[in-house]
Amino acid sequence: MELKLNGSWRETPELATVGALLDHLGVTHQAVGVLQNGQVVAREAFDAQPLHGRDELEIVRFVGGG
Amino acid sequence: MASEVSPVSAAGEWRVGGQVLGSRLIVGTGKYATWDVMRDAILASGTQLVTVAVRRVNIDRPDEPSLLQYIPEGVTLLPNTAGAYTAEEAVLTARLARAAGLGSLVKLEVIGDPDLLWPDPVATYEATRQLVDEGFTVMVYTTPDPVLARRLAEAGAAAIMPLGSPIGSGQGVLDASAVAFIKERVSVPVVVDAGIGSPGDAVLAVEAGADAVLINTAIAQAANPIQMAQAMRLGVEAAFLGRAAGRMPRRERAAASSPTLGVVQGPCKP
Numbered sequence: 001m002e003l004k005l006n007g008s009w010r011e012t013p014e015l016a017t018v019g020a021l022l023d024h025l026g027v028t029h030q031a032v033g034v035l036q037n038g039q040v041v042a043r044e045a046f047d048a049q050p051l052h053g054r055d056e057l058e059i060v061r062f063v064g065g066g
Numbered sequence: 067m068a069s070e071v072s073p074v075s076a077a078g079e080w081r082v083g084g085q086v087l088g089s090r091l092i093v094g095t096g097k098y099a100t101w102d103v104m105r106d107a108i109l110a111s112g113t114q115l116v117t118v119a120v121r122r123v124n125i126d127r128p129d130e131p132s133l134l135q136y137i138p139e140g141v142t143l144l145p146n147t148a149g150a151y152t153a154e155e156a157v158l159t160a161r162l163a164r165a166a167g168l169g170s171l172v173k174l175e176v177i178g179d180p181d182l183l184w185p186d187p188v189a190t191y192e193a194t195r196q197l198v199d200e201g202f203t204v205m206v207y208t209t210p211d212p213v214l215a216r217r218l219a220e221a222g223a224a225a226i227m228p229l230g231s232p233i234g235s236g237q238g239v240l241d242a243s244a245v246a247f248i249k250e251r252v253s254v255p256v257v258v259d260a261g262i263g264s265p266g267d268a269v270l271a272v273e274a275g276a277d278a279v280l281i282n283t284a285i286a287q288a289a290n291p292i293q294m295a296q297a298m299r300l301g302v303e304a305a306f307l308g309r310a311a312g313r314m315p316r317r318e319r320a321a322a323s324s325p326t327l328g329v330v331q332g333p334c335k336p
Contacts, residue, residue, distance in 0.1 A: 006122040026128040033120065033162035040161045058122065060162050064104065064133055065119025065148050066094030066233065066260075066282030 004056040019047035021057070033060045077306035080255055080277055082115075083171060083203030083224045085142065089114045090272070090302050092144065092257065093295070094282025101136040103291050109138055111285065111295035117144045117173055120159050120166075144205065146173040151186070153193035160197055172197060173227070173259075175207040183233040183260075187214050191221065198222035207259050210244035212251050219252040226252050227259035227280065230271060234283045236263030242274040249275035265301030272305035273313075 001014050003021070015021045018034055018041050034041040035058035041049050077090050093113040098104035108116055116137060124130060137143065145163035150156035153176060160172040176193055178186025185208050197204045203224045208214055210228035218226055228248055231237035238261060239245065249256045258271035259280040268279045281298055288294035 005125050010125075025123075025125060027123055027125075028128075031132065031134055031166050031168075032123065033166035035158070035162060038158075040158075040165045042165050043167055058162075059125070060120050060166070061123050062118040062133055062143065062145065062163075062166070062168070063121045064095040064098065065146055066096045066117055066280075 001051075001053040003051075003053070006057070006059060015051050017047055017051055018045075018049040018057075021051055022046060022059070025059075027059060031062060034058070035060075077303065077310075082205060082255055085115070085171065085203070087114050087278075089299075090278040090306060091268075091299055092117065092259075092278055092280040093285060094280065095133060095137075096282050097286040098291060101131075101133065104286070105136045105138060107285050107291040107295040108141060109295075110292045110299065111281075112299045113141065115142050115144050117146050117280070117282070119146055119148050120163050121149075142171070143168050144171055144173050146207075147175050147193075148177075150176050150193075151178070151180075151189075152176065153189040153196065156189070156193045157196050157200075160202055161200070164202070170201055171203045171205070173205045173207060174223075185209050185229070187211065190214075191217060194218050194221045194223050205257065210241050210248065212244065212247040215248040215256075216251045219254050223254060225255045225257050225277075227257040229260040230258045230267065231261030233260040235261055236284055237261050238263050238267035239270045239274065242270055245271060245274035245276055249277075262298075265297045268298055268301040269305040269308075272302060272309065278302075 001012055003012055029046055037056055079086050079088055089112045091111050091113045092115045093108055093111050094117045145168050147156035147159040150159055156176045174193055176186050176189040177183050187209055194204050194206050205225040206218050206223045207227045215226045230239035255277040257278045257280055258276045262268050262279055262281045263284050271279050285291050285295045
């Protein structure tokens with residue numbers, strides 16, 4: 001399926017949920033924030049949140065900052 | 067008999083939203099040479115609250131070590147909205163931070179000028195209202211404007227954080243009287259955020275009435291960040307101790323410290 005991940009379109013296998021996408025990418029579910037088509041996905045809902053082709057996702061974490 | 071001196075008790079605990087803090091120093095986690103240095107500087111500063119930024123995961127390197135592993139235990143994370151130029155971007159960043167599990171505390175920062183990193187007062191006010199409405203505890207980075215500070219406090223901000231001078235400039239507190247004016251006008255904590263360059267600047271901020279100071283670059287970019295973190299801690303503690311002690315009144319003219327009687331005089335006739 002085609003997904004826009006952090007600004008670039010990428011081809012991934014068929015993935016059913018946001019949680020499955022994170023697993024596929026090797027991104028931990030801890031301390032990670034996900035925006036799906038502009039909507040925040042709660043961390044508890046990662047494994048239940050359906051994923052569709054052409055979805056646009058922002059996956060963020062915490063970095064050093066002031 | 068020497069009495070016990072406890073600088074921390076001179077400052078006392080303070081509260082932001084539901085958070086009770088002992089240390090009056092908030093430290094940023096950006097711009098350190100290594101994460102080990104950052105961790106040691108955080109420990110040396112005695113801070114209980116550190117800022118972090120929200121940024122995209124590197125999809126090609128998802129296993130990069132996490133900053134969070136280097137945050138000492140017992141230190142609370144304060145996510146910022148740095149990088150936001152609109153109220154909408156700031157609100158989205160805050161929502162993402164909360165969704166990632168960092169709670170409802172947020173340092174709101176909406177920039178209106180990329181060169182000065184000067185806050186956009188209108189967007190900052192709008193975002194404050196929105197985030198307060200969504201249940202966030204908003205510590206708001208703002209211009210040193212007493213009227214805006216009052217409006218932000220009325221909108222429900224949990225702390226007002228006026229800049230001392232532009233972010234990362236190390237110019238110190240350019241308008242200490244503005245800090246005092248803000249402190250007189252709001253009941254929530256006032257935190258001088260940005261521009262502190264030296265322990266002396268931190269002292270000036272506290273002497274002007276700040277309840278706390280937020281420092282990043284001055285520590286991270288010091289030749290010895292760990293030593294500087296300790297120096298900032300001592301500066302802030304010294305300033306609070308001095309405030310508690312009550313400074314002498316300013317006088318326009320001199321007042322001799324030594325007795326004016328019994329002064330030795332030379333011979334009348336040489």
